[in-house]
Amino acid sequence: MSSKIPYKIYLNEDEIPSQWYNVRADMKNKPAPLISPADGHALTIEEMNPIFCEELNKQELDNNTPYFDIPGEVLDFYKMYRPSPLIRAYFLEKALQTPAKIYYKFEGNNTSGSHKLNSSIAQAYYAKKQGLKGVTTETGAGQWGTALSMACAYFNLDCKVFMVKVSYEQKPFRREVMRTYGATVTPSPSNTTKVGCKILADHPGTTGSLGCAISEAVETAVTTPGYRYVLGSVLSQVVLHQSIIGLETKKALEKYDIKPDIIIGCAGGGSNLGGFAAPFFGEILRGEANYKIIGVEPSSCPSFTRGKYAYDFCDTGMICPLAKMYTLGSQFIPSANHAGGLRFHGISPILAQLYHDGYFEARAVEQSSVFEAATQFARTEGILPAPESSHAIRVALDEAIKCKESGEEKTIIFNLTGTGYYDLKAYQQYNDKTMTDVIPSDDAIKDSLSKLPKIGN
Numbered sequence: 001m002s003s004k005i006p007y008k009i010y011l012n013e014d015e016i017p018s019q020w021y022n023v024r025a026d027m028k029n030k031p032a033p034l035i036s037p038a039d040g041h042a043l044t045i046e047e048m049n050p051i052f053c054e055e056l057n058k059q060e061l062d063n064n065t066p067y068f069d070i071p072g073e074v075l076d077f078y079k080m081y082r083p084s085p086l087i088r089a090y091f092l093e094k095a096l097q098t099p100a101k102i103y104y105k106f107e108g109n110n111t112s113g114s115h116k117l118n119s120s121i122a123q124a125y126y127a128k129k130q131g132l133k134g135v136t137t138e139t140g141a142g143q144w145g146t147a148l149s150m151a152c153a154y155f156n157l158d159c160k161v162f163m164v165k166v167s168y169e170q171k172p173f174r175r176e177v178m179r180t181y182g183a184t185v186t187p188s189p190s191n192t193t194k195v196g197c198k199i200l201a202d203h204p205g206t207t208g209s210l211g212c213a214i215s216e217a218v219e220t221a222v223t224t225p226g227y228r229y230v231l232g233s234v235l236s237q238v239v240l241h242q243s244i245i246g247l248e249t250k251k252a253l254e255k256y257d258i259k260p261d262i263i264i265g266c267a268g269g270g271s272n273l274g275g276f277a278a279p280f281f282g283e284i285l286r287g288e289a290n291y292k293i294i295g296v297e298p299s300s301c302p303s304f305t306r307g308k309y310a311y312d313f314c315d316t317g318m319i320c321p322l323a324k325m326y327t328l329g330s331q332f333i334p335s336a337n338h339a340g341g342l343r344f345h346g347i348s349p350i351l352a353q354l355y356h357d358g359y360f361e362a363r364a365v366e367q368s369s370v371f372e373a374a375t376q377f378a379r380t381e382g383i384l385p386a387p388e389s390s391h392a393i394r395v396a397l398d399e400a401i402k403c404k405e406s407g408e409e410k411t412i413i414f415n416l417t418g419t420g421y422y423d424l425k426a427y428q429q430y431n432d433k434t435m436t437d438v439i440p441s442d443d444a445i446k447d448s449l450s451k452l453p454k455i456g457n
C-alpha cells in the first residue's frame with residue numbers, strides 16, 4: 001500500500017475529528033491546580049465564573065474526561081480552514097540530502113495566520129452560548145487578537161483587545177486586521193483601567209508588556225457587565241481545543257501507515273505543542289508506544305531549560321490566579337526578541353507536569369539560527385514561516401542533519417504553527433545581518449526567580 005506518499009496528505013471534510021482529546025485523563029500525575037494568590041487554595045468553579053466563561057471553566061477543571069464533543073457550530077467553522085494538510089517536506093529533505101523523512105502539519109492556512117483560531121472559535125462559541133455581550137483579551141504580537149476578533153465576528157460578539165503598546169505602534173497592520181473584524185483595540189497600558197493608570201503613573205513612557213495587558217483585560221472583564229476574559233494559550237482548555245491538530249495529524253499518518261519517531265513543536269505558552277503532541281503523549285502515557293517529543297523555546301526566554309517548576313503569577317499586575325509551571329518569574333522581561341508569541345515567562349501546567357515527569361525534552365535555540373532555518377525552509381518548501389514556528393523548523397533540521405550523519409531513516413514530524421507575513425521587520429533584520437542573539441545571564445534569571453510568590457511554593 002505505502003507506494004509513494006503524496007506531497008500533501010489531506011483528510012476528507014467528514015474525517016475532521018468530532019471530539020477533542022483531554023490528555024489529562026491519561027496522566028497519572030495530574031497538572032497542579034490554579035490557586036488563589038491570596039491564600040493558596042485551589043480555585044473553585046464558582047470563583048472562576050466571574051472572570052472566565054462557565055463552560056470553559058468546566059473544561060479547565062476536568063482532569064478525567066478523555067474526550068469532549070466539539071459543538072456542531074464550531075465544527076462548521078473549522079470546515080472553513082480544516083482539515084489542515086500534513087505535508088511531506090520532499091523538497092527540504094532533498095536539499096538537506098538526509099535519509100530522514102520530514103512531515104509538517106501546516107496550521108497557517110487561514111486569515112489569522114496561525115493555529116490560534118482553533119481555540120478562539122471554541123471560546124467565542126461558549127461565550128455566545130452563555131449569553132454574554134463580549135469578551136476581553138490581551139495580545140502581544142497580535143496573532144491571538146486577530147484569531148479572537150475573527151471568531152467574535154462570526155458569532156456576533158463584542159471583542160475588546162488590549163494590545164501591548166510597542167506592538168500597537170510597530171504592527172499597525174495586525175491592528176487594522178483586528179479592527180476590520182470589528183474588535184476595539186486599545187494600546188496597553190491605557191488610562192481606561194485602574195491597573196493601567198497605576199502602571200502609567202509608576203512607569204511613565206512604558207511601552208507595555210503582555211503581563212500588563214493581561215491585567216488590564218481581566219480588570220475590564222470583571223468590571224463590565226456581560227463580559228468575560230479569554231486567554232489564547234497556557235490554560236488547559238486551550239491545550240484541549242488545540243488537540244484537533246494532533247488528532248488530525250494522527251489520522252493522516254495512519255492513512256499511510258506512517259510511524260513518527262520524533263515529534264517537534266515550538267513552545268510559547270505551550271498550547272500548540274500540547275495539542276499537536278496530545279494523542280502521542282496519550283499513547284506514551286498508556287504504555288502503547290514511544291516517541292521522542294521535543295519542545296523548542298527561544299534562548300532569550302528559556303522557561304523549560306532554565307526556569308523553575310513553581311507556582312507563579314501569569315500577569316505583571318499579580319491579579320490572576322497562580323499557575324504551577326516552568327517559569328522565569330512573572331517579572332522577567334525578555335529582550336526585544338521578535339518571536340513575540342514565544343515571549344511568555346511561563347508555560348502550560350499540563351506540559352510543565354509532563355516535562356517534570358520526563359515525558360519529553362526541551363531545547364533552547366538562538367534567534368539567528370532560527371532565521372537561518374526559516375530561510376532555508378522558505379527557499380525549499382515555499383511557505384514563509386512565522387518566527388515562532390521556525391523554532392520547530394530549526395530543531396527538525398538539526399535532527400534531519402543528525403540522520404544524515406548516522407544514516408538513520410527517522411521519521412520527523414513538526415507543527416508549522418503559522419506564517420510570517422506580518423513579521424517581515426524581523427526577516428529584514430536577518431537579511432540585513434543586524435539581528436542579534438540575546439541570552440539572559442544567570443544572575444538576571446536568579447534575580448527574577450527570587451521574586452516568585454511565597455504562596456504555593
Ligand SMILES: *Cc1c(COP(=O)(O)O)cnc(C)c1O
Pocket residue numbers: 113114115116143144232233234266267268269270271272273341342386388389417418419
Ligand atoms: C502564538 C503562537 C505560537 C505560540 O503558541 P503556544 O501555543 O502559546 O505555544 C506559535 N506560533 C505562532 C505562529 C503563534 O501565533
